[in-house]
Amino acid sequence: MSNHTTSRRKVLAGAAAATGMLGLAGCAGGNGGDGNGGDGNGESGGNGNGNGSSDDGSGNGGGATQEFTFATSVEGSTAFRIGSTFGEYLRQENLTDLFEINAVVSPGATGGYRMMDQGEAAFSTPSTYGLEVSPDQGPFADNPLNDFNAVRQIRGNFSVQPFLIVQADSGIESWDDLEGQTVSFGSAGAGTRVPSETILDLEIGLENITPEYVGYSDQPAALRGGRVDAIFGYVNNSAIAPGWMQELDATVDWRHIPYSDEVRSEFEQQLPYTSTLEVDGSNFFESFTDTITPYNLTYVVSSTTGLDDEVAYEFAKLSYEHGEALLESDNSMGFYPDPDLFLETIHPDVPVHKGAYDYYVESELWGDYDLTAPPEA
Incomplete structure (x- = not known):
């Protein structure tokens, strides 16, 4: 493992950045936000009973299903195909009580990763190499990421x-x-x-x-x-x-x-x-x-510390427990039912999201792989 990688675990272990929810595309059946513009939970002057909205997506939605943007890659790419398949499967199987996934095209997987970093998406799918050279090497040398310390992994996506x-x-x-x-x-x-x-x-x-x-x-x-x-x-x-x-x-x-x-x-x-x-x-x-x-x-589904733990937990749970059905619906979903693919291939030194971590510990998957627990745990 490179020196850059070894030092990363130490850096990220001490960073638990508290950022607002990113990439909230809207609410399906609810008004979003709690209207508390003064405390950072909403910025649009809501009435405090769940009718407010938040420009950065940090509103709690008043129990409504929230739709989150998944910045994938270019149209026709495997990343877009997988993101679209997962989002559509959740809708078809009525598994959207908590959240929906809206897969959108981006200038590429690295471009989608930048969208997440800039608050334009809740999820993205950078490569493990991209995570390794973040925030200011490789493709990020001329334009570093804003807040790599807030990045959290959820699961491996594809290769x-x-x-x-x-x-x-x-x-x-x-x-x-x-x-x-x-x-x-x-x-x-x-x-x-x-x-x-x-x-x-x-x-x-x-x-x-x-x-x-x-x-x-x-x-x-x-x-x-x-x-x-x-x-x-x-x-x-x-x-x-x-x-x-x-x-x-x-x-x-x-x-x-x-x-x-x-x-x-x-x-x-x-x-x-x-x-x-x-x-x-x-x-x-x-x-x-x-x-x-x-x-x-290899590519990894990632988010930030701003993503609610419950959403990350359900993302990890649904993507694994419905993995076989997802693979039957689309043969590009090969990573989804197999922990040896979706956990073995993620970056060992970038923290896993607290919600996903909780699910993997609960399902007794965590101990089988060399992964980094979130500082928030």
Whole structure:
């Protein structure tokens, strides 16, 4: 574990920031807020009986079902698909007595994480790498997060395995052949951006290509139309290909440029909480059926200390206890029923939210994993 990681547990253990509820999208069937504008619980002059509202979402809602914004990633992404599936499942199964989830698109997983940090969302799904380099390294070096000490994890969400793709007849057969070419790294706010840029930089140097940031769902058309010469694609949970990758496979004759052994080793040393692996392309694709050597990145459902403990408790409880049904409804939900995925893969040194922690202790899951209890516990 890096020195940066080791020091993080000490820093966060002493930080129990008391922030207002973030990302309250509205109330379903209630008036929100307790109207106590003078004590920070509401800012809109409510009458003190539950009819007030709060700009920062910190009102108690008077017992109403509250709707919370989940900033996911770009449209068509796995993060958006999972967030939407979970929110819709809760509504269909009438499990919204306490809260509803409103999954919204964002400029990418990192962009959604920033939305949460800025109070525009209650939940987001940063990568474990993103948590490791918070608040002021990696993609946050030029624009640090406002209050990383308030960030709390709830559960692992999914993983992605990105790899480089070119058209089979492009003449590009090695990394050296990419010099002078245009490469898309997905959306600019994607959690995969920095790792993908890093691995390409290690292979041939970023200065030797022209970078583009095309949203993942638009990449098949960009590659087909010649707007870009190569793209980073991915599979999810080492098990499924997202819809846009299925489109690519059906419309493009493509091939994979594998990472070199030397770069794979250096990449894992430079970027904590990433790894490289091998997957069988024939499990996912028809156009390319050989071995694929992607890197691996995991993503975590996160919130802040401003989220009510009861909401975090129910989020953890419902997502686990209904995990099998969620997986049956959508095969991208593979992390949801399996604690070895949704707890083993979260960042060991970033505190878990107090409400989620209470549920995991109560359900006797906590002791099986090396996790950080919240200072609030």
